Amino acid sequence: MPEMREARISETFTEKASDARGMTQDDGVFWTTTQEETGPFFNVVHTTKKAQVTMMTVEPGKVAGGPNTHEASDQVSLILEGEATVRAWEDGPQGEPTEKVCPEGTLLHLPAGTQHWVKSTGQEPLVFFTVYAPPEY
Numbered sequence: 001m002p003e004m005r006e007a008r009i010s011e012t013f014t015e016k017a018s019d020a021r022g023m024t025q026d027d028g029v030f031w032t033t034t035q036e037e038t039g040p041f042f043n044v045v046h047t048t049k050k051a052q053v054t055m056m057t058v059e060p061g062k063v064a065g066g067p068n069t070h071e072a073s074d075q076v077s078l079i080l081e082g083e084a085t086v087r088a089w090e091d092g093p094q095g096e097p098t099e100k101v102c103p104e105g106t107l108l109h110l111p112a113g114t115q116h117w118v119k120s121t122g123q124e125p126l127v128f129f130t131v132y133a134p135p136e137y
Contacts, residue, residue: 038080038127044137045129052135058082058126064118067093070136075110077130079103083122089115 037045037055045053058064060082067087079102086108087097093115101121102108110116120126 037129047135050135051131051133052137053129053131054137055127055129058084058118058120060120060123060125062120064120064126066117067115068117069113069115070110070132071113073132073134073136074112075108075114075116075130075132075136077108077110077128079106079108079126079128082120082124082126082128084126084128085119085121087117 037043038057040055041057043055045055047053056064064084067089081104083104084102084106085099086102087099088110089095089097097115097117103122118126
């Protein structure tokens with residue numbers, strides 16, 4: 001059952017990514033603000049050949065997706081607003097996950113291949129941006 005859920009999430013992200021106004025293959029300078037990009041559950045803000053920036057807004061008590069894994073992409077996230085509980089399976093899905101409460105201002109690096117899960121656990125929506133290198137969506 002988790003495999004089917006992960007596939008649906010990936011399809012949703014792919015659909016949104018292909019429709020996102022920021023989805024470009026432009027290696028030039030890109031400017032925006034968090035106010036412009038906050039709101040949709042998943043928003044691909046900008047993509048180049050080497051990296052991709054996304055923003056997510058997750059309502060309190062909801063899961064951002066997962067557990068999932070980005071096999072080929074490192075994921076670096078910064079929590080801008082709200083609070084998340086993050087689980088990371090550093091030793092693979094059969095191992096025990098590390099769980100951490102991540103308040104606003106937390107920077108998180110998940111190396112390629114690390115299974116992870118993110119849930120909005122604060123009173124306000126969780127807003128975070130992520131850089132994937134290379135692009136994931």
